[in-house]
Amino acid sequence: MSSDHLARAHGAVAGGGHGEVMAMPELESYRDPEAGKPRADYGDADIYRDEKSFNEHTLRPMFTTTPAYFIFVGALALVMANGFAWFTVQMFVGMGVTGLHEPVFWGSYIATFVFWVGMSHSGTIVSSILRLSQANWRRPILRAAEAMTAFSLLVAGLFPLIHVGRQWRVYYMFPFPNQRMLWPNFKSPLMWDFCAIGIYLTGSMTFLYIGLLPDLAAARDKAIADGNWRQHYLKALALGWRGSHREWAVYNKCSLFLAVVILCIAPSVHTIVSWDFAMTMTPGWHTTIFGPYFVLGAIYSGVAAVITLMILLRWIFKLDDVIREMHIDCLGKLLIVIAILWTYFYFTEFNVTWYSHKPEEWEIWEWQGRRFPHLLWLMVGGSVLTIFLLAWKDIRRSMKAMFAISLLVNAGMYTERYLIVVPVLTRRDNAFMWTDYFPSFTELSVIAASFAYFVFLYAVFIKLFPIVTMADVKEGVLISGDMRLGRHVARVQVKE
Amino acid sequence: MKSFNYKRQNNYSWGMTIDLDRCNGCGACVVACQAENNVASVGAEQSGKERNMHWLRIERYIEGTYPDVKVRFLPMMCQHCERAPCESVCPVYATYHNPEGLNVQVYNRCIGTRFCGNNCPYSVRFFNWWDPAWDADQANQLNPDVSLRERGIMEKCSMCMQRIRRAKDHAKDEGRPVADGEIQPACAQTCPTRAITFGDRNDPDSKVHELMHSGRAINLFEEKGTHPAVKYLKGGAAHVI
Numbered sequence A: 001m002s003s004d005h006l007a008r009a010h011g012a013v014a015g016g017g018h019g020e021v022m023a024m025p026e027l028e029s030y031r032d033p034e035a036g037k038p039r040a041d042y043g044d045a046d047i048y049r050d051e052k053s054f055n056e057h058t059l060r061p062m063f064t065t066t067p068a069y070f071i072f073v074g075a076l077a078l079v080m081a082n083g084f085a086w087f088t089v090q091m092f093v094g095m096g097v098t099g100l101h102e103p104v105f106w107g108s109y110i111a112t113f114v115f116w117v118g119m120s121h122s123g124t125i126v127s128s129i130l131r132l133s134q135a136n137w138r139r140p141i142l143r144a145a146e147a148m149t150a151f152s153l154l155v156a157g158l159f160p161l162i163h164v165g166r167q168w169r170v171y172y173m174f175p176f177p178n179q180r181m182l183w184p185n186f187k188s189p190l191m192w193d194f195c196a197i198g199i200y201l202t203g204s205m206t207f208l209y210i211g212l213l214p215d216l217a218a219a220r221d222k223a224i225a226d227g228n229w230r231q232h233y234l235k236a237l238a239l240g241w242r243g244s245h246r247e248w249a250v251y252n253k254c255s256l257f258l259a260v261v262i263l264c265i266a267p268s269v270h271t272i273v274s275w276d277f278a279m280t281m282t283p284g285w286h287t288t289i290f291g292p293y294f295v296l297g298a299i300y301s302g303v304a305a306v307i308t309l310m311i312l313l314r315w316i317f318k319l320d321d322v323i324r325e326m327h328i329d330c331l332g333k334l335l336i337v338i339a340i341l342w343t344y345f346y347f348t349e350f351n352v353t354w355y356s357h358k359p360e361e362w363e364i365w366e367w368q369g370r371r372f373p374h375l376l377w378l379m380v381g382g383s384v385l386t387i388f389l390l391a392w393k394d395i396r397r398s399m400k401a402m403f404a405i406s407l408l409v410n411a412g413m414y415t416e417r418y419l420i421v422v423p424v425l426t427r428r429d430n431a432f433m434w435t436d437y438f439p440s441f442t443e444l445s446v447i448a449a450s451f452a453y454f455v456f457l458y459a460v461f462i463k464l465f466p467i468v469t470m471a472d473v474k475e476g477v478l479i480s481g482d483m484r485l486g487r488h489v490a491r492v493q494v495k496e
Numbered sequence B: 001m002k003s004f005n006y007k008r009q010n011n012y013s014w015g016m017t018i019d020l021d022r023c024n025g026c027g028a029c030v031v032a033c034q035a036e037n038n039v040a041s042v043g044a045e046q047s048g049k050e051r052n053m054h055w056l057r058i059e060r061y062i063e064g065t066y067p068d069v070k071v072r073f074l075p076m077m078c079q080h081c082e083r084a085p086c087e088s089v090c091p092v093y094a095t096y097h098n099p100e101g102l103n104v105q106v107y108n109r110c111i112g113t114r115f116c117g118n119n120c121p122y123s124v125r126f127f128n129w130w131d132p133a134w135d136a137d138q139a140n141q142l143n144p145d146v147s148l149r150e151r152g153i154m155e156k157c158s159m160c161m162q163r164i165r166r167a168k169d170h171a172k173d174e175g176r177p178v179a180d181g182e183i184q185p186a187c188a189q190t191c192p193t194r195a196i197t198f199g200d201r202n203d204p205d206s207k208v209h210e211l212m213h214s215g216r217a218i219n220l221f222e223e224k225g226t227h228p229a230v231k232y233l234k235g236g237a238a239h240v241i
Helices: A003-013 A025-030 A051-063 A067-093 A108-132 A136-163 A167-173 A189-226 A231-237 A245-278 A290-317 A325-356 A359-371 A373-390 A399-426 A441-464 A470-478 B002-009 B028-036 B043-048 B085-089 B161-173 B186-190 B207-212
Strands: A480-485 A488-493 B014-019 B057-063 B070-076 B095-097 B103-105 B196-200 B230-233
Touching: A051 A189, A051 A290, A051 A441, A051 A470, A067 A441, A108 A136, A108 A189, A108 A245, A108 A290, A108 A399, A108 A441, A136 A167, A136 A189, A136 A290, A136 A325, A136 A441, A136 A470, A167 A189, A189 A231, A189 A245, A189 A470, A245 A290, A245 A399, A290 A325, A290 A399, A325 A359, A325 A373, A325 A399, A359 A373, A359 A399, A373 A399, A470 A480, B014 B207, B028 B057, B028 B186, B085 B095, B186 B196, B196 B207, B207 B230
Parallel strands: B014 B230
Antiparallel strands: A480 A488, B014 B196, B057 B070, B095 B103
């Protein structure tokens, strides 16, 4: 298949921009040539028959809303309002309403911040790795993963604001000089953090938006045809996409470029977040392993979160035939690799600290074991257990089991962030100041609100934008076909 | 340009020694510091939650088992490190090193990220968890030379910056450098056993210079490489902390 041919096929996919949907005979390749029925690996529903039925099916979550959705969003709004109310109290009364005290200056807020930054990592990293490596199973999950990145970063970005003592002066951190031409301190890891998260947010939002373009056009065409109110913003956001050859060429080049850029930015962002800790001289934080440790941990929790989201999307929006068991299986295989690496990181960190037995570091570990034994078991046991459970294909293909495992992974990862921040600060260098910490109701409310906010953003996104990467899925169907090799018919695919 | 030349001529480097053999842990310095520097009193309940803000505290270390018990005292305050870990991590330059060797906190710049407190091995930086408050009588005796701090910012020992300023202004008016012993921080002034000595480390004739070079001087957490401007004097029969 020449690139011209491919571009013409792409052009057909976008529907021409005139509100009409072209017939897609190429989509016939979803049929098994021997039996004449849809292939088993495309699920049961006949949605791949032509472009219209595929579009109708994948745009249904966006255009159809049930009362349950509004009840759910209302419940989220209640949790968010509760968190916001407590945050307002904290801002007007003082940080004393948290459980923080001397010298535990950082607590569950910062742990949650690291958790959300970590969550944001997988979306775009996995998306860009899979795009660049041309993994065919990536297609339906890209959008959901990229949206996860953007929204968890938006949530993460709130935490530095929530946690500082004077929220009304937070603009002092913005990288521009004050009246006396004094710039912020670029030697501070917090400044690096501020810039890194800003760049990553910009990059991943752009990545999400560029990837959305062809699907926005398809949604726009449907909205115009149905007279739906969504046409107003879709018309503007789709940038007049018509699916021409040139548009596809630019689109492909741009996605490739952004994938490479994101792949460079993402590890640097979480390395810098780790440096908020590693660059200090605090025992337990000051370690060179923190950079790669945080990056890998971020990808680990992120992939697990992608699995959680995919299973929920399948279940809630009946997308079983688009996000198929095969995709969860592949994500499960990816998760095994990361879980093995992650467990190895635990091993090196624990082993080296235990062997050297440096008193100030060992004290932290010993205290952690005495104070939080259940959390340590959840964290280490969870990641070891994940490896063994995911080794079975039956488990990887069981949605309930995968849902439970992905939640276990993220519970372990949240715990891990908590155990990075808290035990170290409760056992500082100065033994006279040893203490304990427990988050207050205010902190728990705000953290609960952050989770609600994430789900809220996601829920709103689903109703305003296509959640399935339609163009990519259609392309995947288009570029695969059958080739007769002697007496066998083999499934072949044209590489992009 | 008189003041500029004056600054150049007098190359001060303020330092302090604390004689551990003399300290008997009476706590007078803690009270003096609080009164001088308008340190908020947080009350018994918040103090129990470890939110008190004593810029200077007496750390007690108990050795041995009953009845053979010894208590060691260690007055702990900001060490004014030459290589201060708190300074580099502050994103807004709220803490920096002034030309006279002191680690100073600029309250107006602080936004309360509390990163400095996390990077201070001595745990001598304090955060205003609430609006500052004093008991009725205390509120009437606030020091007009010292600014009050808002909730949400860090504060710490300033080596009684206001007293240093006053002595320097006085000396400048008389056209002479600050004399040794002319500046006394509140803690040093109050100490009944004269355990605390303050002065110019660059002045070879100063008392503090002599004590720092007496061979008894040690740095706290020497292995951290922070080079504190506060030295502790050990020795004699006393146990070394």
